[in-house]
Amino acid sequence: MNRKKSICLYLLLLIVIFIPLQQVNAASSLKIKYDGKMCYYSDKQLKATLDGSTINISKTPGILINGYAMLPYIDVFKKALGASCKYDAGKGTITIKQYNTTIILNIGSRTAYINGKKVLAPVASKKVYYYKTKITRVLVPSRFVAEALGYSYTWNSKTATVQIASPYQIYYDGQWRLYEGSKGTVVFDGESIDVSDMPVIILNSTALVPAKKVFSNSSLNLSYKNNTTANIITISNETTTIQYELGSLTAYVNDIPYTLTEAPKKVKDNVTKKSYVMVPAKFTAQSLGYTYLWDTTDKTCEITSQQEIPEAETAVWQWKSDSTELTDSSVYSNLLLSMTLSRENSQEVFTLEGINPIQANFNFNQDTNSISLSIVNLDNSFEAIDTVMDQSVCIKKLVVSKCENGSTKVSIELLSGTDYYISASGNAYTLNFSNSSASAVSTLELAKPENMDFNLITDEDQYYDKRFLIKIPGNQVAFYQEHEIINTSPQINNISYEYNVEDNVTNIIFATNSVQGYRLKNNTDSFLLEVAEPKYIYNNIVVFDPGHGGDDPGAIQNGYYESNLNFAILYTYLEQYMNLDESNVKAYWTRREESEFLSLSERAAFAEQVDADLFISLHMNAASSSTASGTEIYYSTLNNTTNSFGVTSKLLADYLIETLPNNLGLKSRGVKTANYVVVKSNSVPAVLIELGFMTNSGDLSKLTDSSFQDTVALELYQEINSFFELYPTNR
Numbered sequence: 001m002n003r004k005k006s007i008c009l010y011l012l013l014l015i016v017i018f019i020p021l022q023q024v025n026a027a028s029s030l031k032i033k034y035d036g037k038m039c040y041y042s043d044k045q046l047k048a049t050l051d052g053s054t055i056n057i058s059k060t061p062g063i064l065i066n067g068y069a070m071l072p073y074i075d076v077f078k079k080a081l082g083a084s085c086k087y088d089a090g091k092g093t094i095t096i097k098q099y100n101t102t103i104i105l106n107i108g109s110r111t112a113y114i115n116g117k118k119v120l121a122p123v124a125s126k127k128v129y130y131y132k133t134k135i136t137r138v139l140v141p142s143r144f145v146a147e148a149l150g151y152s153y154t155w156n157s158k159t160a161t162v163q164i165a166s167p168y169q170i171y172y173d174g175q176w177r178l179y180e181g182s183k184g185t186v187v188f189d190g191e192s193i194d195v196s197d198m199p200v201i202i203l204n205s206t207a208l209v210p211a212k213k214v215f216s217n218s219s220l221n222l223s224y225k226n227n228t229t230a231n232i233i234t235i236s237n238e239t240t241t242i243q244y245e246l247g248s249l250t251a252y253v254n255d256i257p258y259t260l261t262e263a264p265k266k267v268k269d270n271v272t273k274k275s276y277v278m279v280p281a282k283f284t285a286q287s288l289g290y291t292y293l294w295d296t297t298d299k300t301c302e303i304t305s306q307q308e309i310p311e312a313e314t315a316v317w318q319w320k321s322d323s324t325e326l327t328d329s330s331v332y333s334n335l336l337l338s339m340t341l342s343r344e345n346s347q348e349v350f351t352l353e354g355i356n357p358i359q360a361n362f363n364f365n366q367d368t369n370s371i372s373l374s375i376v377n378l379d380n381s382f383e384a385i386d387t388v389m390d391q392s393v394c395i396k397k398l399v400v401s402k403c404e405n406g407s408t409k410v411s412i413e414l415l416s417g418t419d420y421y422i423s424a425s426g427n428a429y430t431l432n433f434s435n436s437s438a439s440a441v442s443t444l445e446l447a448k449p450e451n452m453d454f455n456l457i458t459d460e461d462q463y464y465d466k467r468f469l470i471k472i473p474g475n476q477v478a479f480y481q482e483h484e485i486i487n488t489s490p491q492i493n494n495i496s497y498e499y500n501v502e503d504n505v506t507n508i509i510f511a512t513n514s515v516q517g518y519r520l521k522n523n524t525d526s527f528l529l530e531v532a533e534p535k536y537i538y539n540n541i542v543v544f545d546p547g548h549g550g551d552d553p554g555a556i557q558n559g560y561y562e563s564n565l566n567f568a569i570l571y572t573y574l575e576q577y578m579n580l581d582e583s584n585v586k587a588y589w590t591r592r593e594e595s596e597f598l599s600l601s602e603r604a605a606f607a608e609q610v611d612a613d614l615f616i617s618l619h620m621n622a623a624s625s626s627t628a629s630g631t632e633i634y635y636s637t638l639n640n641t642t643n644s645f646g647v648t649s650k651l652l653a654d655y656l657i658e659t660l661p662n663n664l665g666l667k668s669r670g671v672k673t674a675n676y677v678v679v680k681s682n683s684v685p686a687v688l689i690e691l692g693f694m695t696n697s698g699d700l701s702k703l704t705d706s707s708f709q710d711t712v713a714l715e716l717y718q719e720i721n722s723f724f725e726l727y728p729t730n731r
C-alpha cells in the first residue's frame, strides 16, 4: 500500500515536472543543426501561405537568419508554388525554375544567379536538420526567391507568416504563362462592359477581349456562335459576319480572308480559372462597323457605334422642293428642285438641280476653306438651310440663304484635305469632292493567274527608290497585259511588269509618290493590294541608322573603320532578322550601302518620311585612354516628348541599356544625354548607341568579330520586338 502510493507519487511528479517542461521547449526553441553545429533556435518559427492558403511546413518550420525569412524550398517553392526545382548535392546548388526565370542558389554561399546573371542573395542557403522530426531540408532566402519568380511577398511579423501571392498568370496553348502586360477594360458608347472575370490582355501588341462577354452579352448584343467541335467562332450583325478559328491568324469577314496580328484563343487566368474565347478587339469592332480606340492611360478598349458610311453611291444628305413650279415667273427665273450630297467610295458629289440650267458665280475662300455660290434669281420656295454635314467626309457645313437682291447664297465649308472641281450639265450644277485623308488606304485588285498559290508570291520593298515589287512565279507578263491592273490608288504613280528569266518570276513594279506601306491579301479570284502611308499598314516601324559612311569613316583603329562596323551590325546582319516572318516590326534603313553618304539631318528627317515609331543610330566610341570600354546610349533632352503610345527617347534608352550591354558581355556605362543631330532633330523617340570603344583592345576584338556582330544584330532584333510588346502602338 505504502509502496504503491510512493510509485504513484513518483509518477505524478514525473508528469508534473516533465510535461510542462516539454511544452515550454516546443514553444520556445527548436533543436536544429546547420553549418555543422547543433543549436536551439529560439526565435520565431515561420509559417507560410500562398494566396491565403497555408503551406504545410509544420514539421520543418522556417527560421530567421539575420532577420531574413528562410523557408524550405521543397515544401514552399516546389510543392506549393509548383516551380521546377533541382538539387545538386555534388555542387551544393539548388536550381529553381518557373515561367521565364531560373534562379541558382548555393548552399553556404550568397552567390546566386538569376537567368545567368550573377547576384548576391541576402543570406546563403542552408541545409538544416530538424531533430524532432528527423528531417533535413534546404532553407532558402524566401523573399529573394519569391520576388525573383514574380510573386508578391508580404511578411506578417505578428503571426510570423510569410504571405506569398501568385503573380497574374494566363493559360493558353497548353501552358501557364506569367502575364505582366496591361489588364484592360472595355467601354461601349461610354458604358463599361463588365470584364472583371477576364480582363483585356495584350498579346503581340494586340488587345484581346472575351468575345461573348464584349460583343454578345452586352449592349452590343451581336449574334455569337461557338462551334466547339470545329473551333470556329462566328460573330455577326445584319451585314457582316466574322469567322474566327481558334489558334489561326486567318479570319474571314464576309468570306474574305484577313490576316490577324494575334490569333483568337481560349484563355483562362489563375484568378477565376474560367476559360474565355478571346478575340482581337480592334479587328472585330472595326470589321463590324464600330470605331475602336485604345486608351493607353486608362487601358481601355473604347468601342463606339458609328454612323453607317455607305460604300456605294448613296445619298448622304438630301433636300427636295415641295413645289415644282415657279411661284412667280415675273420675279424668279429658276426654281431649285433638289440638293443632294452623295458618295461613291471616297468621292462625294454635291448636286443642285433646277427647273432650268443653274447660273452661279463661284468663289473659293482659302482662309475659311469655303466655297460660296451665288445663284441668279432662284425662287424662294425653300426654307433657309444651315446644317452640319456630319455624315460627309468632305463637307463640314452647308448654309443656303433665301434669295436677296436677285441672288441666292450657298456656302459650303470644306473639311481639311478636300479637293473639288465643278461640272454642270443640263439643269444640274455639280461640285465634285474628294478627300485624300479620308481614303488613307487604297485597294487595288490584281487578277490571279489560274491555280496560282498565294503563298508562292513574294515581294520586295524598294522604298529607297520609292517603289515596291510584287513577285509572281512564272512568266505572267502576257497575263497581266490581258488582265490589266487598274490603278485607282492616288499613292501609285505607275505600274509596270518585267519578267526575270533567272528567277523565273514576274515582277509587278509599283512606283509610288512617296514611301508607301503595302500588303497583299488573298481573295477568291484575285489578289487585293492595299497601299497607304506606312503607319496605316504596319503596326510598328523603326528606322535604323548605321553611323557614318561614304567619305566619312568615323573612328579608325588598327585599320578598322567605324562606318564598316556600324553597317555590318545594323544592316548586313540585322536585315535578315528584321525580314523574318515572325518579326512584328517594319524596318527602314537610312543607309543601305557601305559607301553611301547621308547628311545627319537627312537621316533624322527620314524617320518622319516613313512614319517611324522609333529611331536607332549605331556608332562605335573612341577615347584617348585605352582603358575606357563599354556601351553608352545617348538621347537628346530636346527630343524627349512622350509620343502617342507613351514612349520617350529616354525610356527607349533606359530600356536598351538594361539588356543590351549585359547580354553582349559589354560593360554598361549608362544612359547619357547629348544633342547629336540624329537624335536631337528627330521627330520620334530616338537614341544613339555607342556600342563599345574601338580604342579598347577587349572591345575592339569583339566589335570586329563577325559572329559577335551577328549576335548584336539578333539581340537588337529581339529587344526591339519585345519593346513593342511592352509599349504597343495600338495601331
Ligand SMILES: [Zn+2]
Residues within 6 Å of the ligand: 547, 548, 554, 555, 562, 619, 620
Ligand atoms: Zn560615330
